[in-house]
Amino acid sequence: MKRYYFKLKNKNLKAFTLLEMLLVLLVISVLLILIIPNIAKQSEHVQATGCEAQQKMVNSQIEAYSLKNNRKPDSIDELVTQGYLKEAQKKCKSGESITIKNGEASIS
Template sequence: MYKRTVTKAFTLIEMLLVLLIISLLLILIIPNIAKQSKHIQNTGCKAQLKMVDSQIEAYTLKNNQAPATIDDLVREGYIKENQKQCKSGANITITNGEAVAS
């Protein structure tokens, strides 16, 4: 008498269904991640502008005059060189005593 050996394995159809579901999830998720990345960069730039504004205020209190350029803040050590630009690529400048991204 022969004994029948039963092995448990996935069929091709089951594997294809799993791959289809994973593919659909990726198609739905990837565009949302790209949108969130842009939103995070914009929010980060606004926060960086507020930080530079506070350093402009500190500079003004110490020197009794507002800095003429962003380089004045770097030179005096209020901000670092890499803080003159947002992660989105916008340059930070000082206009009318306030930090502005352009």
């Protein structure tokens, strides 16, 4: 490709051609088109994994509650009132609720 030189106070300055700039923009656009769908898929996977981890954490708090009180809690609200969980920990970030059934945490 032909380079254009501009003379400014006895200095030669190199410049990019319009075609070179358009090629760079094309490459960047193609990369973005390929990357964005993968990021969206990873976000869904992170949300699901986070909810499973929160369920395991609630199960460990159920065990701590049962060791102290010699019985399993009847509801998740019992864990909140006793200070084992915070109110915000009753739901996953995806909006699913965590409930207690038969002494185990489950996602509903």
